[in-house]
Amino acid sequence: MSTAGPPATLDPYAIREDFPILSTVLHGDKPLVFLDNAASTQHPRQVIGALTEMYEKHYANVHRGIHWLSEQSTDLYEQTREKVRAFINAAMTEEIIFTPGTTASINTIARSWGDAHLTPGDEILLSVMEHHSNLVPWQQLAERQGAVLRHLPITDDGHLVLDQLDELLTERTKLVSLTSISNVLGTVNPIREITRRAHDAGALVLIDAAQHAPHLPLDVAELGCDFLAFSGHKMLGPSGVGVLYGRAEILDALPPFLGGGSMINSVQLDRFTPADLPAKFEAGTPPIAPAIALGAAIDYLNNLGLEAVHQHEVQLTRYAHDLLEGIAGVQILGPRAEEKAGIVTFVLEGIHAHDVAHLLDRQGVAVRAGHHCTQPLHDRLGVTATSRASFYLYNTLAEIDQLGDAILHAQHVFRRR
Amino acid sequence: MSNDEDVYQEHVLDHYEDPYHRGQCEHATHAHEERNPLCGDIIEIQAAIDPSGKLAELFFDGDGCCISQASASMLVERLDGKTIDEVKNFSARDMLDLFGARLTPNRQKCCLLSWRALQAAIHSPLVEGDESASSSQPSGPALNEES
Incomplete structure (x- = not known):
């Protein structure tokens, strides 16, 4: 090429x-005529090569050792965070959290933000066209917190019924969580307009960009959303790595979700203090090599x-x-x-x-x-x-x-x- | 070379398009519905089991792929009028043999959906407490289904 x-x-x-x-x-x-790309895409030699090179030359755990390999591994991992930041035009690398994928990203917000901020009667607005991964975590949250789910309907030809948006956005609406592009209908939703109207109503906005990030330019600064989630394996990258973007001021104020190594500042027998962003949301050993290979996938896409x-x-x-x-x-x-x-x-x-x-x-x-x-x-x-x-x-x-x-x-x- | 015809043989398509006893059993005493959550296939088996243990009437209904629906038709045709013991002795392997065409493990599940529904149905009386026609043990030697 x-x-x-x-x-x-x-x-x-x-x-x-x-x-x-x-x-x-x-x-x-x-x-082979491979037309199942919305489920997962294939990998160019450049991505496979990045994985191989990582394992053959640079691999060690990140953020742990002060030995040479660990520093190499950490540098590559953090360079990838910067590639992802630039890819979606986030303001800073602290806003980029590596997760196992879109599902994990959405669940992180449902657990961390949802459990901390929702009270009985609060509402979350979704749509009828959501993937189960942008529906079930909110159902679970609604059950835990007594929140109420509402769903923006669609027309027979697969468009969101925006006429009902004002009616569905109430003073109780705390979050709008919406897919950017339907994984079944292919509908490209007007997420910028919906984000603006949700913000006017005082709600936060999460965008499920799993079908968007691989196919269309993304600009979270222009979009103005509060959270955004996507997966590496739908954009030429390996499975096992995805991204959660969140505005720093919001993520900063949230409690961590998973507890464990890396996400702490200090630990005593009966308490801990969480680490700063982004480590706060990256408990345990992250998907190191997949994340670095995702960086190679982003290079490939940027090149085209x-x-x-x-x-x-x-x-x-x-x-x-x-x-x-x-x-x-x-x-x-x-x-x-x-x-x-x-x-x-x-x-x-x-x-x-x-x-x-x-x-x-x-x-x-x-x-x-x-x-x-x-x-x-x-x-x-x-x-x-x-x-x-x-x-x-x-x-x-x-x-x-x-x-x-x-x-x-x-x-x-x-x-x- | 394609072997579509191996699976979608004439007799399979005949059962799919013109099924045997698809519908409701008028005097059903036993019934059970099985679903394949992965693909959404549904088969309901309804049976009228008389006091002697004979399946006097046997019907199926459902929705799903050709293999799940055609195999249900074949199964109902084969076991309509037979006894509970004959149903219990009708194994998963018998079901696959009855279907005829060779199936991959995933499609075997489609083929065995109605068989599983029938084996459960004979233990599922519609009137509570009517266990006369069944024991509490699940029957029918199962295949070691792989996924």
Whole structure:
């Protein structure tokens, strides 16, 4: 891959050279068509290389020893924190907490902020399209603290009903926790406007950016949100590492969630004083090597330019919509192609999503089938299971043709064509 | 080479599209619903078990993939009118053999959903205290299901 500055458009064929797994051939002669990127993405040699290099040359625990290796490891780990800060334009590195992933990030706020600040009758506003990871932690919190959950509804074509926002934002609303991009519908939510209106109503705002950070530029300074969460494994990085961003003045005042090593200033037999940010929220040995490899993933994305990544996905999504809309018996859920991210969730008339995924897999095409951790959304849409094709920077128009052919094949097997 | 036809054979699709005894059992004495939480498949088995221990009527209902629904139809067709002992002796392996097509461990779970529902149903009388048709032991030799 060329490193001569960010190109205006991506060349997915050149990019694919960096991803060894994408040359996989399965079921005898079927080239892998990997369209399950909203679940987890694949890794370029640069990220795999960063992991290998870390383990072969620099690895030791961080913030512990004064020996040479520990200092190396700590330097690399903290350099990555700075890369993440710049990636989302946070004000300072203390606002970047490494966690095991989006789920852990959200649970940290639910436990730390939620347990400290919510009283019975307080309200948290979510939406109907949330991933279970941005729903269940709040249900658990509501049960502990007697808080009340409210849910912004969606339209039939998968947009938030903003007309109801003012009504749902009451003087009891303490937090709005919302996905930036739906992991099923691909809807890109107007998080900036919602953040502003939530702040006007006196509520804090948490953004679930798991489907945003890998695909579109993020700027927390411009967005103004109070907390933001995303995962490394959906953006070319390893599993096991994610990020919690929080505004320093808020995080500073919060009690720690997990207790243990690293998160303390001093410990006596009957008490402790917590460490300063960000260590306060990083109890125990953190995901050292995965975090450093996430730094390599950020370098890779910065080199391509997230705007170029986005434009590539727009092209793929429009092409997929045109193709699938031309196949009788295919119904795409969610907004029109022009109004969403690179996620195309669909149902085939008369064929269950698991059978679709099974038959597509036999043609080498990997899609996700099921409820995608959004059971309430599927209830709202009146479907039990759907199939989801989700795109990333290495996918090609030819692969979408293969998706279309595989769908036709599935319909043929089911005697629907 | 694709072996789609190995799984989605004609007789499987026939059961899926035109199932045997899909619906409600009018005089049900026993019933049980099983779900696969991973994929949302649901099978409910309803049976009318007469005093002699015979499944006089056997029905299923549910929602899910072709394999879960077609296998339920095959199972109900095979065991309708049989005795409780015959149901208990019908093993998980028998169920997979009845289905015919080779299945990966994950899809075996789809195939065994109705079998699990039936084995539980014969121990699940609809009227409380009516244990005449069953013992308290779960029956049916299970496969060592992998995940």
